[in-house]
Amino acid sequence: MPISDRQPKYKRILLKLSGEALMGDEDFGIDPKVLDRMALEIGQLVGIGVQVGIVIGGGNLFRGASLHAAGMDRVTGDHMGMLATVMNALAMRDSLERSNINTRVMSAIPMSGVVEHYDRRKAQRYLNGGDVVIFSAGTGNPFFTTDSAACLRGIEVEADLVLKATKVDGVFTDDPVKNPDAEKFSVLSYDEVLIRKLGVMDLTAICLVRDHHMPVRVFNMNKTGALLNIVVGGNDGTLIAGGEND
Numbered sequence: 469m470p471i472s473d474r475q476p477k478y479k480r481i482l483l484k485l486s487g488e489a490l491m492g493d494e495d496f497g498i499d500p501k502v503l504d505r506m507a508l509e510i511g512q513l514v515g516i517g518v519q520v521g522i523v524i525g526g527g528n529l530f531r532g533a534s535l536h537a538a539g540m541d542r543v544t545g546d547h548m549g550m551l552a553t554v555m556n557a558l559a560m561r562d563s564l565e566r567s568n569i570n571t572r573v574m575s576a577i578p579m580s581g582v583v584e585h586y587d588r589r590k591a592q593r594y595l596n597g598g599d600v601v602i603f604s605a606g607t608g609n610p611f612f613t614t615d616s617a618a619c620l621r622g623i624e625v626e627a628d629l630v631l632k633a634t635k636v637d638g639v640f641t642d643d644p645v646k647n648p649d650a651e652k653f654s655v656l657s658y659d660e661v662l663i664r665k666l667g668v669m670d671l672t673a674i675c676l677v678r679d680h681h682m683p684v685r686v687f688n689m690n691k692t693g694a695l696l697n698i699v700v701g702g703n704d705g706t707l708i709a710g711g712e713n714d
């Protein structure tokens with residue numbers, strides 16, 4: 469049976485796309501080819517009835533910590549980083565809508581006339597109606613990351629799973645980009661991620677999902693079809709879930 473004919477395992481997911489993933493092979497900015505490929509894969513989920521929320525990062529444009537390292541005030545840098553995520557969200561919406569996928573962009577920072585202000589109940593209504601909802605501007609607060617925003621929004625809108633799309637195949641014993649001997653985990657508890665200091669997500673995000681029992685799957689977005697496969701019950705990447713409190 470083709471995957472696209474299979475029943476989804478999850479009704480509602482929250483997909484975290486890093487800003488860097490949108491760069492493709494470029495050093496900065498957005499590669500429209502990458503956006504269109506992502507739109508195609510997201511459209512496959514919508515096509516089998518999965519409700520999709522998305523949080524996009526901004527690391528392809530600005531990161532507060534890097535701007536601060538270069539001398540800028542940290543909060544100003546974080547504001548720039550959050551605005552960068554809104555630009556990415558607009559580009560993603562454009563690509564999704566060109567693929568005939570109804571898409572809403574909400575922002576944690578009010579931006580009247582450009583995008584809607586984030587409203588949880590409205591977001592849930594849009595998701596129930598089959599629209600893709602992109603949650604932009606992170607949490608709206610400095611000193612947080614879009615990984616934390618993805619976990620927060622996933623918990624708030626009662627997603628069944630947070631999916632973190634990365635450039636690597638999952639969570640490893642060490643950064644696989646730097647250490648070719650690193651080994652991949654198929655399943656990990658939240659506490660193992662914290663105790664082993666596995667750097668794939670920041671600690672704030674991991675603590676949040678642990679406290680609210682939200683499962684997270686880390687997977688490689690460059691593998692065509694991996695996203696759809698996971699949503700129909702496949703085991704691509706690494707599942708972070710469970711532990712003593714579950």
Ligand SMILES: Nc1ncnc2c1ncn2[C@@H]1O[C@H](COP(=O)(O)OP(=O)(O)O)[C@@H](O)[C@H]1O
Pocket residue numbers: 486487488525527633634635636638639640641642643644645646666667668669
């Ligand atoms: N233990 C680990 N397992 C997997 N990836 C790790 C680990 N430690 C660090 N990383 C790095 O984390 C990155 C994934 O995080 P991501 O949010 O996509 O990147 P970034 O933080 O650069 O935006 C991977 O590209 C990988 O290089």
Ligand SMILES: O=c1ccn([C@@H]2O[C@H](COP(=O)(O)OP(=O)(O)O)[C@@H](O)[C@H]2O)c(=O)[nH]1
Pocket residue numbers: 485486487488524525526527528530531532533545546547548549550552553605606607608609610611612613614615617
């Ligand atoms: O709740 C948030 C989310 C993001 N950011 C800022 O936005 C930047 C871009 O987000 P992130 O680094 O998480 O993007 P990604 O790594 O996913 O591309 C961050 O570096 C922060 O400066 C922030 O201040 N608060």
